[in-house]
Amino acid sequence: MATETDDVFTRIGQWQMAGKGVALATVVRTWGSSPRPAGSHLVVDETGAFFGSVSGGCIEGAVIHEARAVIADGKPRLLEFGVSDEQAWEVGLACGGKVEVYVERVE
């Protein structure tokens, strides 16, 4: 067992050893009652497998989708998520917070 941050980097190492492309997502800014603080990490491999979290499970699906695009083209992205609209099935935070997530490919 290891700590959460160590586990993220352990996971990166394992996926790279297996020859998989990896992206690292990081919460860079939060407003209101977003669930995870700045610095929280989510790692994603090219198949969509993931470890860690950038929210309480609300936006991970969308971040994983974008992360696979980042792995494919190597261009970092800054993603913004606001309050979700249940009627529109929009991705967002039901808690009423707002969060920015930076996604980069790990070389």
Next chain:
Amino acid sequence: MKADILHRLIALRQARSPCALVTRIIDGCQSLIAGGSPDGDLVLTPAHLEQIAARLAADKSGPLEADPGLFVRVYAPPSRLFVVGAVHIAQFLAPMATMAGFEVTVIDPRRAFANADRFPDVELSDEWPDEAMAKRLPDAQTAVVTLTHDPKLDDPALVVALASPAFYIGALGSRRTHAQRVERLTAEGLGEQVTRIHAPVGLDLGGRSPAEIAVSVLAQIVMVKHGHDL
């Protein structure tokens, strides 16, 4: 993230060295700051470095005040927990604390208790508690909890802990046991320090089983770590 930054970041964390990764969000350029000196693609001013140092000291990641386009991710070394007494409660406390982000060391000179069968995946020491802890010197990110019920083992560990800046010190035992412990430690000249000991140990959750006591101890450690009170 470039491979060399990743590898240095992992090495710094393994060495328990605090470091900060600075990322320019617009293009992904990065520098790693460890021991005050930056290394990487970014040009950082003394004002930048000062604010990064402040974030490192506060263990707080976030955008740089002087330039919000730069994001600072602080990697502080994990908190440590020394568990004195490889007893039944420790078998629950050690994995729970590990999952909560602590680096756990279980200390017990009785090898029948402190062995890898009973404690897989945890650092074990079969030295005397004072020697084991003197080697690992508790710092301000260290919690110490004694669980042996035996003053011959608990007291020497508490003496080392009380002389250290450990952020949490807890000792298992009833109020009566603790009153006797306070008397002994006071006789050793630690009268002013003994109030730092949390005893009876843990939050009063009402549970009595070893696993439930482990939850109450870990809950109290987390609460103290974050400066909260009930």
